[in-house]
Every structure is written in structure tokens, then in C-alpha cells.
Amino acid sequence: MGVKSKAAAAILVLLLFLGSLWLHGGLDYHWDSCLKGYNQLNGLNQLYNSSGAEGVEGPQVLQECPGQTFQVSLLLSNMLAAPAYSSDVLIQPYLSSWDELVRFMEALGPMVGLISKEIEAKTSIIRHLAAMTVESPEVDLAAGVNSINNVGAEVGTDPEASEHPGAYHSVRSMIVAELNQGLVDFHQQTDSGCRTLLRLHRALLWLKLFLEKLAETPVTGRLKSPSELCRESYQSTLSLHHTWLVRRAAELAFIALPERGYFFRLVCVQNQEELSAVLTRVVQATGEVYDRTQKALEENGMLDLP
Incomplete structure (x- = not known):
């Protein structure tokens, strides 16, 4: 085997490691094949709500982008639908947002x-x-569900909350239920919803920062490539939780990112100004979801679950 062949094989091995270890808990990847039975239907094809951003010009309605599997309009609509009550996040639109991501x-x-x-x-x-x-x-986590009523200030006192008693209706209801059921282990890895949420939460910060950087238009100087921006975003977020091997493999993957023009087509815009307007709305909506989740996890000492 020549030098080039050996190098290609080494890169392939690193990328395979990345796929299984990416979220610092890849041993549960094999669950994927048996846990896909619960699929959610999402019939939203257009967004009829503004993100509430002030001073950001752009269309108030994001239309479906023809010919694209990824739909930025669905991502934004799900992110906007996720916040609930005073400081909670609804699980269904949160996961639907991840489907689009x-x-x-x-x-x-x-x-x-x-x-x-x-x-x-x-x-x-x-x-x-x-x-x-x-x-x-x-088998519903009755103890956790019943105790939600005792933390109204945190979960929210909206009358609508009583109509959704399920333990996995929201981030806070899941946290309370799993804590009361003893499903969260603060010393070793488990397959609890809280630990899984933490891994998704960390990844969301990486993608949020990447989209934020992609939306920026510097007054002077050149626009950085998406590859550079993704690497910078990763280094300040997810890399802090990854081993050396995973960090090296991630940087190899980022080299293969397409150029900026591809992102214009991906969200159906013509230039950087239009891209910035769309992504700024997405970033602001994502930031609200991230901040609420961060607060809920922090209040319960779950930011460092193994």
C-alpha cells in the first residue's frame, strides 16, 4: 500500500471515529436502529411569524425553498414554537428543530x-x-409529573400547562420527572433524557455560533470561508468536551465544507446581505431556546453530567 493510500485510510478511520464519538457518548449510537419508531409529523411549510428582531431587514415570511431537503423556514418556525411558559422549552418542536438541523x-x-x-x-x-x-x-413517571405543580415559578403557571402532564412534554417536566424517578446519574453515564439533552445542547451552541458567524458581514476585510468559521465555532464550544482524536477528526471534516455560495442556494438567497437577514432571525430564535435550556440544566446542576 502506497503512502497516499495509507493516508487516505487513516483519514477514513478518523472520520469513522468522529461519527461514533462526536457527542462524547458514542457508545449509545447502536440504539439508533431500534429507537426510530417514534416519528413526528411536521406539516409546517411556511413561517407566518416574525422572529421579533428589530432593525433586521428581510422577508417577514420565509417561503419553502424548492428542491431543498433542508428548509430554513421549518427550522425557524420550530425554533420559534419551542419556548413555552416563562422559562421552559417544549420537547416536540425542539426535536423537530434538530430534525431540520x-x-x-x-x-x-x-x-x-x-x-x-x-x-x-x-x-x-x-x-x-x-x-x-x-x-x-x-409507566409514566408519576412522581415527577405530579411534582411539576410544586415548581410553578420555574415550569410556568400558564393554565395550558395542566393540559400537558406528560413527563417528556417539556425540558423542565423531563428534568423534574427523571430526577424524582432516580434516572439521572451524576457520576456515571446513563441513557437518561437529561444526559442526552445535554449532549444536544452542547451541539446546538456550536451550530448557533457557526450560523451567527456565517451571517456576519465585516465592514473591512474578506469574508472568511465557511470552513474557517465552522472550525472557529467548534474550537470554542464542542471541542472543550472532546478528546484529542475527535478534535483532529472534526477539523478534517470541516475542511470539506462547501464555499459560501453554496449556502446562498441552500437557503434560497442571492447574496450575503440576504443570507445575513435570514440567518440572524434563525440565530436569535435558536439563542432563546439555548438560553432557556441552559438555565434549566444549570439550576439542576446538570451542565457536567458524565
Whole structure:
């Protein structure tokens, strides 16, 4: 085997490691095949709400982008639908947002697509847990669900909350239920919804920062390539939780990212100004979801679950 062949084989091995270890818990990737039975239908094809951003010019309605699997309009609409009550996040639109982010990553090529497989495994775990409580009410986490009423200030006092008693209806209801059921282990890895959420939460910060950087238009100087921006975003977020091997493999994957013009076509815009207007709305909506989730995890000491 020649030098070039050996180098290619080494890169392939590193990327395979990346796919399984990406979210620092890749041993549960094999759950993916048996946990995909809980699929959510999302019939939103257009967004009829503004993100509320002031001073950001752009269309108030994001139309479906023809010929694209990834739809930025669906991503934005799901992100806007996720916040609930005073400081909570609804699980269903949160996971639907991740469905669209997975399609976004898959659209960037096979190298980044490897990362999306591990994220799909994570969302499947939470969906599986939610489906179990729906299909078998007798195994619903009754202690956790009942105690939600005692933390109204945190979960929210909206009357609508009483109509959704499921343990996996929202981030805060899931946290309370799993804590009361003893499903969260602060010392070793488990397949709890809270630990899985933390891994998704960390990945969301990386993607949020990447989209934020992609939306920036510097007054002077050149626009950095998406590859550079993605690497910078990763280095300040997810890399802090990864081993040396995974960090090196991730940087190899980012080299293969397409150029900026591809992102124009991906979200159906013509130039950087239009891209900035669309992505700024997405980033602001994502930031609200991230901040609420961060607060809920922090209040319960879950930012460092193993």
C-alpha cells in the first residue's frame, strides 16, 4: 500500500471515529436502529411569524425553498414554537428543530453528514422515552409529573400547562420527572433524557455560533470561508468536551465544507446581505431556546453530567 493510500485510510478511520464519538457518548449510537419508531409529523411549510428582531431587514415570511431537503423556514418556525411558559422549552418542536438541523448538516456533504448520525441517535433516545410514557401511561413517571405543580415559578403557571402532564412534554417536566424517578446519574453515564439533552445542547451552541458567524458581514476585510468559521465555532464550544482524536477528526471534516455560495442556494438567497437577514432571525430564535435550556440544566446542576 502506497503512502497516499495509507493516508487516505487513516483519514477514513478518523472520520469513522468522529461519527461514533462526536457527542462524547458514542457508545449509545447502536440504539439508533431500534429507537426510530417514534416519528413526528411536521406539516409546517411556511413561517407566518416574525422572529421579533428589530432593525433586521428581510422577508417577514420565509417561503419553502424548492428542491431543498433542508428548509430554513421549518427550522425557524420550530425554533420559534419551542419556548413555552416563562422559562421552559417544549420537547416536540425542539426535536423537530434538530430534525431540520440534521438535514442542514447532511446537505453539507458526507464528511459532516457523519456527525448528524450521532445526533439522530440522541434525538431518537428522547423520542423513545417520550413514546413509552404515551403508549403505557402506567409507566409514566408519576412522581415527577405530579411534582411539576410544586415548581410553578420555574415550569410556568400558564393554565395550558395542566393540559400537558406528560413527563417528556417539556425540558423542565423531563428534568423534574427523571430526577424524582432516580434516572439521572451524576457520576456515571446513563441513557437518561437529561444526559442526552445535554449532549444536544452542547451541539446546538456550536451550530448557533457557526450560523451567527456565517451571517456576519465585516465592514473591512474578506469574508472568511465557511470552513474557517465552522472550525472557529467548534474550537470554542464542542471541542472543550472532546478528546484529542475527535478534535483532529472534526477539523478534517470541516475542511470539506462547501464555499459560501453554496449556502446562498441552500437557503434560497442571492447574496450575503440576504443570507445575513435570514440567518440572524434563525440565530436569535435558536439563542432563546439555548438560553432557556441552559438555565434549566444549570439550576439542576446538570451542565457536567458524565
